[in-house]
Amino acid sequence: MVDLHPAQVLAGGRAALAPHAVRSADDYTAALLEQALDTTADRTGALVRFAGRLDPDEAAALRAALTLVERDPDPREGG
Structure with missing residues (x-):
């Protein structure tokens, strides 16, 4: 493959x-x-472990991304 x-x-x-x-x-x-x-059956656990491995700049970028998605669930649509 x-x-x-x-x-x-x-x-x-x-x-x-x-x-x-x-x-x-x-x-x-x-x-x-x-x-x-x-x-995984424990998506929350996996996300917590993933987030714990981010450096401070990546964690800040993830927070900003989550804020954007909360405001506009599909930012590609420009809505």
Whole structure:
């Protein structure tokens, strides 16, 4: 099995080097994090352990992201 760079993942699961990927790198990373959380029965525990491993700048970025999501559940939509 070959791991594809996010820019190589296209609609329908086809792989190619193309200028327009279906997913951004951020969307790809978020999907990987979601998949990892899906492997545990204790999502809260996993999130707490993850947060505990962040450095102070990353923790601040996570707090800011959570604040943004509370205001606008899908910031990509610009709503």
